[in-house]
Amino acid sequence: MVVLRTTTGVALVALGAGLAVRPFASLAVLLLLVLAGLLVTAVAELLDLPEAGLPRRLALARAGLALLAAVVLVGWTAAGVAAVVVVVGLTLLGHGALDVWTARRLRGTDRWNALLGGVAAIAFGLLALAWPDVSVVLIGVLFGVRLLLLGARLLAGRRRRHARTVLGSALVAVLALVLLVVGLALDRAAPRPDxxxxxxxxxxxxxxxxxxxxxxxxxxxxxxxxxxxxxxxxxxxxxxxxxxxxxxxxxxxxxxxxxxxxxxxxxxxxxxxxxxxxxxxxxxxxxxxxxxxxxxxxxxxxxxxxxxxxxxxxxxxxxxxxxxxxxxxxxxxxxxxxxxxxxxxxxxxxxxxxxxxxxxxxxxxxxxxxxxxxxxxxxxxxxLTALVDGLGEMTGGELFGSYVIAAYARAYDDVRLRSYVRPAARAIVEEIAARCLAEPSTLVSVATLLSLDKPIWNGDPTRGPLARRLAENxxxxxxxxxxxxxxxxxxxxxxxxxxxxxxxxxxxxxxxxxxxxxxxxxxxxxxxxxxxxxxxxxxxxxxxxxxxxxxxxxxxxxxxxxxxx
Incomplete structure (x- = not known):
């Protein structure tokens, strides 16, 4: 059992570090790491909670949630990165709620670790669902931090958990809450018609x-x-x-x-x-x-x-x-x-x-x-054709490209966003289209675009129906x-x-x-x-x-x- 706990803890730390350090190397890598993380999380939950003296049915519930998320993600791969964002966001919310509920039955350091970890998971889950374009890039970080915390808890063992682990959980919870508050503040700054x-x-x-x-x-x-x-x-x-x-x-x-x-x-x-x-x-x-x-x-x-x-x-x-x-x-x-x-x-x-x-x-x-x-x-x-063709050469130019493809897809039945924007960037483009250029949150959009390893476009944007519609205008x-x-x-x-x-x-x-x-x-x-x-x-x-x-x-x-x- 000790060997299994150690192996599982090391695997969680490795997966968490990989996601946190390289959060969006590619969609395929992201899917693979998140799937692996969910499966190892299920094993970790079965190993950790019984040792803490909690009912085994609680461990089964937590493990079942991770396995269910993995199954949904496998069956929903056609949705691309949007599926990862939703699945991970909901999983973080579910595990966070279970952590907070579990804290009632724990004592001392274990109680604080569970409570603070739950608060952090809930905040990260809300952030993932509220800011899908940011989550495209940060979802690995959010989920990776969760895996790192769980892996560290397994490796430490119940007897060696002390104030330093509580401090680490507290810092993560504070970070999560700060990010959530900033997100809400930016959302409130968006202009709304009266x-x-x-x-x-x-x-x-x-x-x-x-x-x-x-x-x-x-x-x-x-x-x-x-x-x-x-x-x-x-x-x-x-x-x-x-x-x-x-x-x-x-x-x-x-x-x-x-x-x-x-x-x-x-x-x-x-x-x-x-x-x-x-x-x-x-x-x-x-x-x-x-x-x-x-x-x-x-x-x-x-x-x-x-x-x-x-x-x-x-x-x-x-x-x-x-x-x-x-x-x-x-x-x-x-x-x-x-x-x-x-x-x-x-x-x-x-x-x-x-x-x-x-x-x-x-x-x-x-x-x-x-x-x-x-x-x-x-x-x-x-x-317009030359404009769209040259946007990739300008820093932040794909912000305007996002406006163009989103507007043309809404205006013309023969222009489909899916045909011109690669799967990993669709959530980003849709969120950019929902923001105004003067909003503070647009800085987030620009940062997200700059962090991508590839352009938003799925091939040459000046082709097919979009090219014809641009020429018409x-x-x-x-x-x-x-x-x-x-x-x-x-x-x-x-x-x-x-x-x-x-x-x-x-x-x-x-x-x-x-x-x-x-x-x-x-x-x-x-x-x-x-x-x-x-x-x-x-x-x-x-x-x-x-x-x-x-x-x-x-x-x-x-x-x-x-x-x-």
């Missing part, structure tokens, strides 16, 4: 109708007034939808204010990721609000469909984004206290640049009542209004070479483009307040609004060329 964003039972079918408005003050300049609005628009399939947004005007009342319609950059694809719910302007990379107000312009900033309101959000899906931008302007004009006029220029950055390009092309047919004086796209996501429509495209030359997300290629293709198709490049500017620094691109954007916009209604005439350039800068 009742304002819920559509009424009856919504007009016509797009661009103002449903409701409410004064808004957060981060609004002192010399401005603002409202948040809820309005009608349409999804990509033409189905009526509801979107939210913000309207900001100079405090001194004026009539027929020129409008800057702002399309924000990536904030996430979950419902809580609307800029109007968080940092309303900087979260979407609008750093020039003071300049807009100072010049006597109004700002209309859409949240897009699915951010704030019911989803799905059309992330980098042109029709839905573009319609949200144009319908926000229509709805904002119905705010009688705002005093908006018809002169309108579109601005957009990154995802918003993509939205602005689509809105500019859609406006003549979809919203002829919103004549545009100009469209400015700053580091726009123009060539590359902005290629004619924009009759004057068009400005700005690009930072140090941008590692929207690559300058890809942008130049897209501009060249549009020029060759006859589109007039004022294309400007900015040395030393990255993706976000391009639109920061001190950027020369912002000074150029303000001057360019002032020129458009000073010219004839509808902007300065945009004459088609000769084939293969663009107007000189």
């Amino acid at each position: 009742a304002f964003y819920t559509a009424p039972a009856s919504v007009p079918d016509a797009p661009g109708v103002l449903i409701r408005s409410q004064p808004f003050t957060r981060s609004v300049p002192s010399d401005a007034r603002a409202w948040r609005i809820l309005y009608t628009t349409t999804r990509d399939d033409g189905v009526p939808a509801v979107a939210s947004g913000l309207v900001v005007v100079p405090r001194e009342r004026a009539a027929d204010l020129p409008v800057v319609a702002w399309a924000h950059g990536t904030t996430g694809i979950a419902r809580g990721c609307a800029p109007s719910l968080g940092e309303p302007f900087t979260s979407g990379a609008l750093f020039a609000l003071d300049d807009v107000v100072d010049r006597g312009w109004a700002l209309v900033a859409t949240d897009y469909v699915g951010l704030g309101t019911d989803g799905p959000h059309p992330y980098l899906i042109g029709q839905g984004e573009g319609r949200s931008v144009l319908d926000a302007v229509r709805a904002a004009r119905q705010l009688t206290d705002a005093g908006l006029g018809e002169r309108t220029v579109l601005w957009g950055h990154s995802q918003g640049g993509h939205a602005a390009l689509w809105a500019g092309a859609l406006a003549p047919s979809y919203a002829p009542d919103v004549p545009l004086d100009g469209v400015a796209a700053l580091a726009p996501a123009s060539d 590359i902005p290629a429509g004619v924009i009759p209004a004057p068009l400005l495209v700005a690009q930072g030359l140090d941008d590692d997300l929207i690559r300058p070479a890809a942008q130049e290629a897209w501009v060249a293709a549009r020029c060759a198709a006859g589109q007039a483009i004022d294309y400007r490049e900015y040395a030393g500017r990255e993706h976000v620094s391009l639109v920061e307040a001190d950027s020369p691109a912002i000074a150029d954007l303000l001057a360019w916009t002032a020129d458009r609004l000073a010219g004839p209604s509808g902007g300065l005439p945009a004459q088609p350039p000769p084939a293969g060329t663009c107007p000189p800068r």
